[in-house]
Amino acid sequence: MHSARYEFDGRNGQHERIDFLTNKEKARSKNKTAIAIGVLVAVLVVAAVVAFLIWLFVFKENDDPTASSRRKPAVQLFSGHMKLLNQPYNQNYEDTSSPEFMDLAKKLESQLENHYQSDELLKEFYTKSMVTAFSEGVVAYYWSQFDIPVEELELVPEFSEERILEALEAGIQQSRSVQPDHIQIREITASMTDPRMARTPNAKECFFTLEATEEDQTFTSPGFPTAYPSRSRCQWQIRASEENVITVSFPFFHIEDDCSDDFVYIYDSLSPDESQAITKKCGQRPPTNPLEVVSSGNIMLINMITDGEVQRPGFNAVYKALPHPSVQKCGGVLTNAKGVISSPQHPSFYPPAMDCKWTIKVPSGQKVRLKFTMFRMKEPGVDVRVCHKDYVEALGNKYCGELSSLSLTSTTNEIIVNFHSDESFTDKGFMAEYSAFDPQNPCPNEFACFSGMCIAKELKCDGWNDCGDMSDEIKCSCGTDQFACNNGLCKPKLWICDRVNDCGDNSDEKACSCENNEWRCRNGQCMSQGVVCDGKMDCVDGSDEASCETSPGICSEFSFKCANGECVNKVNAECDRIDDCADKSDESFCDCGTRPYKLNRIVGGQNAELGEWPWQVSLHFQTYGHSCGASILSEKWLLSASHCFVTQSQENILPSNWQSYSGMQDQYKHDDVQRRSIHRIVPHPEYNMMTFDYDVALLELSEPLEFTNSIRPICLPSSSHVFPAGMSCWVTGWGALREGARAAQLLQKVSVKIINDTVCNTVTEGQVTSRMMCSGHLSGGMDACQGDSGGPLSCFEESGRWFQAGIVSWGEGCARRMKPGVYSRVTKLREWIKKETGI
Structure with a gap:
């Protein structure tokens, strides 16, 4: 849009008398003229708007043949059942083509129509009712339909379940007194239903x-x-x-x-x-x-x-x-020292309308620990803080939803567990182990959480919430290698001034080099807070504009680069289901990082389920079986670590010595597993055998994979993708279950946390490069191990996709304290991967 200057010359094409005015008269004249012109312009604008609206809604509507189709008539459908009084059951009612079925159904349909007549709205738009089935009792199942034309669509909200029920119940009451010959209905329900569900009892198709x-x-x-x-x-x-x-x-x-x-x-x-x-x-x-x-x-x-x-x-x-x-059997009195209880029919969905009660009683002087190994009782519209529908009740509390951990401890030698399911919506339910323990020593050689869980003593006061209720991180006497947060927590001193709020109250970051009113660039430089998102790259590394959607055109190492050369300053713009690039290149290659199978969350389980990590690959060397891991990038390319192939032995670099197995869960079961030989091994040209820098390799398969439910690619992050410190990710593989042990038979999974670069560099004594990252737990206990090399570090993003943040590279031992695993940083290797594979 451009601006223009308009001047009024006062000429109208007619001869007029010319009068000379005084200055005051000139001013008044100009004011009057301006007012008159303003009024005239306003009138013209209003008239134009009105004319446009009339044209839009009247003439244009008639001209546009698709306009009327934009609004469609509404169909409101209600379904339910009727319990009939004094009506003997006839087996022929189960045959929808029998005279008995059709006669009773027709009478009930007629009564339903009469019941709706008492409500003027329902009467006007009622279309039909259909009885679709009968069952013992006698119970009749029906649906009723109301059609609302386009011109009356504002009435749709008036068609509620409450209104339908009121009309039906009023009609039933009236018919009892006025028409005693009608079929007596003692109970009726009505629920708003998707019209697509309506079927006639004699439908011929499906x-x-x-x-x-x-x-x-x-x-x-x-x-x-x-x-x-x-x-x-x-x-x-x-x-x-x-x-x-x-x-x-x-x-x-x-x-x-x-x-x-x-x-x-x-x-x-x-x-x-x-x-x-x-x-x-x-x-x-x-x-x-x-x-x-x-x-x-x-x-x-x-x-x-x-x-x-x-x-x-x-x-x-x-x-x-x-x-x-056999289905309804549940509950009872249990007196063994340990055992297992579960919801009815577990692991199948439990039945509706169930109530179970278990009384677990152990010898006097002992208490009961109840640990749930699976808990899933999810239901639409249920507040998990109230659990008013399906729930497990114990120790005065109700539990529902999906819980990742739940452990309860009794206050006496007895605990009562109640299970309840209402008439609608069921789920997998629960499984729980119970055991008796000595209250004087509830967790022998371990730490007892307030929740009743037992964790390794080494996990207490290590800065991580291992108990889930923070009970392992309170009342801590901070060690010499720890920082005392203002809120009483203890955190490793390594976490001070690492630009991460580890304490939760920011006390570990308050005494750092930058003042409260300053912004710290990711390279440590301090800048005025006003530099953030001001459209200028004030930090040398551009981090002040890294996540600013209001900073178009600014390109830094944190920007996502579109295919057309434009830059998007938005954290993790790729594959988030939003077109940030004008050419949509940020969403172009996003058929990755999804798990087709629906999977349960197994509390505390470390064995991976089939299809849980569909991009995981097992690499077998000669006849030695599993040797390294890899991940699927495409039908023909796998991603692994160079140190698996570039060794003192030249045999490791020969593609003919390797076989890849995709879709595998159990090393001894090869059903639906796709075996492929390796056509080409491409280690990074700058890989350093001494430092493990650039520890990445690409494997080209001899023939393409066929993607299935259990074989899928993982998403590669862009070079600007951010995996923040503290983020929980998963490392998977068939590596040793502990240091010095042999490889696992079943695919294993371990949840680890990304550790910030400052801490990573310190605990590795300066051995990490910018192509490396740390992930694990500084307290030890959970880590990758021998045999996991080359496998993926998988992180789940809010976009609903899994991205590969790292490649298992090296570490000092397995799961040692203050010795996290070191991974090749995929974001720093992304351009090389793209150059070699085109992915």
Whole structure:
């Protein structure tokens, strides 16, 4: 936009009388003229706006054939069940084509229509009701539909569950007194339902009625195993004899990973009533974590909806009937010194409407420790601080949600554990180990956390919250090598002035070189606080503009470089699902770092599940078995460490001596594992065998990998990507479980923390270069070890993707105190990787 100067010359093309005015008269005349012109302009502007709006909403609407299609009529659907009074059950009701079913269904549908007549709004927009099934009791399952035209869409919020129920209950009360010949309804429910769930009882496409017996039977989604069709509306009604419940397991389950488009909804009912929902699932599940559900009664409904453009294989399901008592059995009095309790049907989903009570009683003078090895009771819309639906209750507290650690200790020799599930939404539940202990020595040779957990004594007062409740970090007498925070915590002196708020109250950073009103550049330089995000690169390294979206055009080592040469000053701009670059290059190569399988969080577990780390590779040397790790970058390229190949022996550098195994979990099981020979080994040309600098190597495969559920690439970070100190990441591999031990059979995972560069340089006595980083725990206990070399250090970002921060390189021993693992820093090696592979 440019500016222009406009002048008014007063000419209108007519001859006028010329009067000479005094200065005051001239001023008044000019004011009046200005006011008149201002009013005229304002009127014209208003008129123009009104005219435009009229044209936009009247004429333009008529001209645009797509305008009316932008707003669509609304369909409001409600489903539920009705319990009938004094109505004998007829087995023919289970046959939707029988005269008995159609006669009773028609009568109930007519009554539902009459009940809605008492509400003027519902009466006006009511379309139809449909009874879809009956079960013992007699219980009728139904849905009712209301269609709201485009011109009445503002009324949609008026269609609530409360309003529907009020109309139905009022109609039922009235019919009892006025029309005693009507079928008597003693209870009715109504729940707002996705209209896509509505099926007619005699639907011919993708509608099935199944009878569960004690023998395994199967059914599959349409198109399985190739791909289900889009816009599928499928329903399976499953029944069993009255004394049984139904269990359904899905040995294979792969639905698009977006539950708004494609999903499977399972109900403890024959109606898609959300108050009776067991679960709603999408995505992929590994064989080690199959979906398994159990009903509370002898009926179950499974709906499958697909609307997404991407079709997946679908599912294969196995169903059967189980005796009701065997499923409902739980709880009891336990007097053994140790044992295990779990939610009903664990590891399957627990049934709805369950209550269990365990009384664990150990000898007098002892107490009970209860340690949960798995806890998952997640439910939509539940406040985990209240746990008002499904929960475990012990020692006066309720627990729900997904917990990474939970350990309880009784105050006496007895503890009571209650488990409750309501009628809707279930989950995997819990498993817990209990044991008796001497309160005088609750954790022999270990430290006792307030929560009841036992941790190694070395972890107390080491600066890390190992207990989870900070009980190992309070009442500490700081050692000579520790700094006393103002809040009473002890932190290693190495953490002072490392630009990280380790204490939590910033007391470890207050006495540093920069004043409170100053900004410290990442190179340690102190600048005025005003330099931050001012659009100028004041720090030599440009760190004052590193995360400033208001600083376009400034390029520094912290900027993300777009393919077109532009710079984005935003922390970790790549693959965050936002187009920051004008050419969208920051989101161009982001088919990486995702785990297709849905995985459980196993509390305290270190064995990796199948598909948990799909980019992990095992490298076998000759006939010696596993020797090093690697990660998948693409179908043809792996990333590893140079020290695995550049050794005193020339045999290590020969590609023919190596085999790669992708998709492996167990070294002795090769099902679905892809073996590839190595075509070319590319160590970094500047790799130093003495210092381990530039410890990175690329491996080109002889033939490409086929990506599967358990074989996927990890994302490579850009050179500007930031992995902050204190960030929790994971190191994985088949290395030794402890120093001096032999390699592991099962893939192992260990959570480690990124250690800042100042501390890293100190604890390694200055041996790290800018191509290296430290990660681990300064207290020791958790680390990579021999055999993990070349494997990835994987970090999870808020974007939902995993990035490789490091490559296992070297360390002094394994998991020693103050000796963290040293990793090759991928961000510093990124340009070389791109040059060699094009990735």
